[in-house]
Amino acid sequence: MQDPIHGRVWVLGDDVDTDQIISGKYLTIIDPQELKKHVFEIALPEFAGRAKAGDLLIAGVNFGCGSSREHAPQAMRAIGVGAVVADSFARIFFRNAINLGLPTIEAPGVRALFEAGDPATIELKAGTVRNDRTGRSVAFPPLPSHLLDLLEAGGLVEKVKRELAAGRSAA
Amino acid sequence: MTGANGGGQTLAEKILARSSGLDRVVPGQIVEGRVDLAMMHEQGAQTVGPFHEMGADHVWDPERVVIAIDHWVPASTEGAAVLHRILRKFAQEQHLPHFYDVGNHGICHQILAEHGWVVPGDLAVGTDSHTNMLGAMGAVAAGIGPTEMAAVLALGRLWLKVPPTIRINVNGRFGKGVTAKDLVLRVLGEIRTTGATYKAVEFTGATIEGLSMPERFTICNMTTEMGAKCGMVAPDAKTSEYLEGIAKHAAHPLRADADARYERTVEIDVDGMPPMVACPYSPDNVRPLPDVVKEHVKVDQVFLGSCTNARIEDIRAGARILKGHKVAPNVRFIVSPASTSIYKQCLDEGLIDLFTDAGAVFTNSSCSACFGGNMGIIAPDEVCASSSNRNFPGRMGPKEGRIYLLSPEATVAAAVRGELADPREFL
Ligand code: SF4
Numbered sequence: 001m002q003d004p005i006h007g008r009v010w011v012l013g014d015d016v017d018t019d020q021i022i023s024g025k026y027l028t029i030i031d032p033q034e035l036k037k038h039v040f041e042i043a044l045p046e047f048a049g050r051a052k053a054g055d056l057l058i059a060g061v062n063f064g065c066g067s068s069r070e071h072a073p074q075a076m077r078a079i080g081v082g083a084v085v086a087d088s089f090a091r092i093f094f095r096n097a098i099n100l101g102l103p104t105i106e107a108p109g110v111r112a113l114f115e116a117g118d119p120a121t122i123e124l125k126a127g128t129v130r131n132d133r134t135g136r137s138v139a140f141p142p143l144p145s146h147l148l149d150l151l152e153a154g155g156l157v158e159k160v161k162r163e164l165a166a167g168r169s170a171a
Numbered sequence: 172m173t174g175a176n177g178g179g180q181t182l183a184e185k186i187l188a189r190s191s192g193l194d195r196v197v198p199g200q201i202v203e204g205r206v207d208l209a210m211m212h213e214q215g216a217q218t219v220g221p222f223h224e225m226g227a228d229h230v231w232d233p234e235r236v237v238i239a240i241d242h243w244v245p246a247s248t249e250g251a252a253v254l255h256r257i258l259r260k261f262a263q264e265q266h267l268p269h270f271y272d273v274g275n276h277g278i279c280h281q282i283l284a285e286h287g288w289v290v291p292g293d294l295a296v297g298t299d300s301h302t303n304m305l306g307a308m309g310a311v312a313a314g315i316g317p318t319e320m321a322a323v324l325a326l327g328r329l330w331l332k333v334p335p336t337i338r339i340n341v342n343g344r345f346g347k348g349v350t351a352k353d354l355v356l357r358v359l360g361e362i363r364t365t366g367a368t369y370k371a372v373e374f375t376g377a378t379i380e381g382l383s384m385p386e387r388f389t390i391c392n393m394t395t396e397m398g399a400k401c402g403m404v405a406p407d408a409k410t411s412e413y414l415e416g417i418a419k420h421a422a423h424p425l426r427a428d429a430d431a432r433y434e435r436t437v438e439i440d441v442d443g444m445p446p447m448v449a450c451p452y453s454p455d456n457v458r459p460l461p462d463v464v465k466e467h468v469k470v471d472q473v474f475l476g477s478c479t480n481a482r483i484e485d486i487r488a489g490a491r492i493l494k495g496h497k498v499a500p501n502v503r504f505i506v507s508p509a510s511t512s513i514y515k516q517c518l519d520e521g522l523i524d525l526f527t528d529a530g531a532v533f534t535n536s537s538c539s540a541c542f543g544g545n546m547g548i549i550a551p552d553e554v555c556a557s558s559s560n561r562n563f564p565g566r567m568g569p570k571e572g573r574i575y576l577l578s579p580e581a582t583v584a585a586a587v588r589g590e591l592a593d594p595r596e597f598l
Pocket of ligand 1: 279301477479
C-alpha cells in the first residue's frame with residue numbers, strides 16, 4: 001500500500017450508482033480485464049479508454065449506490081485506480097471496494113476542491129486529501145488500523161490467507 | 172453527557188459492543204464482530220472460490236452456518252442446478268449439517284426465523300440483502316457480499332462500521348384492514364430509499380410493542396429498501412415466546428438505554444391511517460391506497476408471497492378476504508408460502524383448497540414471482556399487485572412491467588376485483 005498516494009484525478013458527480021459504473025448488461029463478464037473496458041461507460045465514457053494505472057477518482061455523495069455487485073470495484077481495480085475519494089459512499093460499495101484492496105476514503109467536502117485533471121496527494125495515515133494545483137486540502141478521519149492492514153495486504157482474500165498461514169505456523 | 176464518551180447507547184451499539192468484546196462503541200467506529208450465525212442461499216456458491224483461495228481448509232463453526240436454497244427450488248434452469256450442486260458438495264466436504272434442501276426448504280430468512288437460528292443479541296450475516304428481517308429478533312442482521320462471506324466462513328468474524336441509529340417511534344392503533352405492511356410502506360415514503368444508508372433503523376413505541384413477531388419480521392424486512400444496514404425491534408416477552416423451544420443458541424437480550432443517542436427520531440401515528448401502496452417504480456413511491464383505487468388500476472397478475480408477507484398469518488388474512496369470492500376473470504393469482512412448514516399448515520387448515528377453488532395457483536414454497544428470475548414473470552405491458560418488497564424496473568422480468576406493493580389483504584382484494592381495491596370493503 002502506497003502512502004502518500006499521488007495521482008491525476010477524474011471527477012464524478014453525486015449519486016453515481018452501480019449501473020453507471022458497470023451497466024447491468026455486463027454482469028455475466030467475470031474476467032476483470034474484460035470488465036474494465038466498460039467501467040463508467042454511462043457516467044464518464046472517456047474514462048475506460050484514457051485512464052491510466054494510478055489515476056484517482058473524486059466523487060460526490062452516495063457514490064456506488066444501487067445494487068451490491070462486486071463487479072464495480074473489481075473493474076476499477078483492474079484499471080489500477082489508486083484510490084476513490086468521495087463526499088460519501090453507499091454501504092455495500094464501500095465494503096466491497098475495501099475488501100478488494102481498493103483505498104476508499106470518505107472525505108466530506110472533497111468534491112468541491114477538484115476539477116478534472118488536477119494533481120492530488122492523499123495521505124492515508126495522516127488523513128488529508130490535497131489539490132496540488134490550488135494547495136487547498138480537506139481532512140478526513142484516517143482509516144482505522146484494521147482497514148489499513150486490509151489495504152496493506154491487498155484485500156480480504158490476501159489478508160485472510162496470511163492470517164490463516166500465520167495461525168498454522170504458530171500452532 | 173450522553174453519546175460519544177458516556178451515557179446511553181442504542182440497541183445496535185449494544186449488540187455490536189457485545190459481539191466485538193467491547194464495553195461500548197460509538198457510531199463511525201470500526202469493530203471486528205464475532206458472527207453468531209452465517210446464512211447462505213444460492214449466491215453462497217460464489218463464496219466457495221474465494222474460501223479456497225484464502226487457503227481456508229475448514230469452516231470456523233459448522234453449527235453456526237445455515238444454507239437455505241430458495242430462489243430456484245426445485246432448480247428451474249441448468250445454471251441454478253449447478254449453483255445447488257456447488258453448495259451441496261461444499262456442505263458435504265465441510266460437514267455442514269444445516270442444509271435446507273428441496274423438500275425441507277423455504278425462503279432463507281423464514282427458515283432462519285422459524286427454526287430459531289437468530290436470537291436476541293446476535294450478530295447475523297447472510298448473502299442476501301433482506302437478511303435485515305432477522306433484526307426483528309432484537310439482533311443485528313445484515314446482508315454481505317460473497318467474498319466477505321468467504322472470510323466469515325474461514326474466521327467467524329468480520330469488520331463492521333458502527334452505524335448511527337434512526338429511531339422510528341410508532342404510536343396509535345391500526346384501523347380495521349390496516350396492517351404492519353401499510354406501516355412500513357408509510358415509513359418508506361418518509362425515509363425514502365437512501366434515507367437510512369449505512370444506518371441502523373430501530374422501531375419503538377406502543378404500536379411496535381403490540382406487533383406480533385410475524386408483523387415485526389415484515390417491518391424489519393423492508394428496512395433494506397431504506398438502504399439500512401440493519402433494522403430492529405427490541406426483544407420482549409413476544410420474542411422469548413416465539414423462540415421458546417426452537418432457539419438454537421443462548422440469547423443475550425439487550426435494549427437501548429433510555430438516554431440513547433439517535434441520529435434522529437421519526438414520529439409516526441397510525442390512528443386513522445388508510446391502507447398504503449407503493450406505486451411503480453420505487454418502494455418509496457408511496458400513496459394512500461384509496462387515492463390509487465380511484466384511478467381503476469387493472470391488474471393482470473397478483474402475487475401473495477415473498478419473505479415480506481407469506482407467513483401463515485398473511486395467508487390466513489388473505490383467505491378471510493377471499494372467502495366467498497372468486498379470482499377475477501383474466502387475473503392470474505399466485506400464492507407461494509414462505510416455507511415448506513407453512514405449506515403444510517395451509518394444507519391442514521384447508522387453505523390450499525380455498526385458494527385453488529377460488530381460481531388461484533398455490534405453489535410450492537420459494538421466492539417464486541418476487542424477483543423475476545424463476546416463475547410468475549409478467550409481460551412488458553402488464554401490471555402485478557404484490558405482497559413483496561421491491562418494484563424497481565425489471566423486478567418481475569421486463570423493465571416496463573408495473574408492480575404495486577401492498578399488504579396481503581389488499582393483494583387478495585385486487586385478485587378478486589381485477590383492479591386495485593380497498594380491502595376494508597371486504598371486511
Ligand atoms: S422472497 Fe424476494 S426479497 Fe425475499 S429473499 Fe426471495 S427474492 Fe429476495
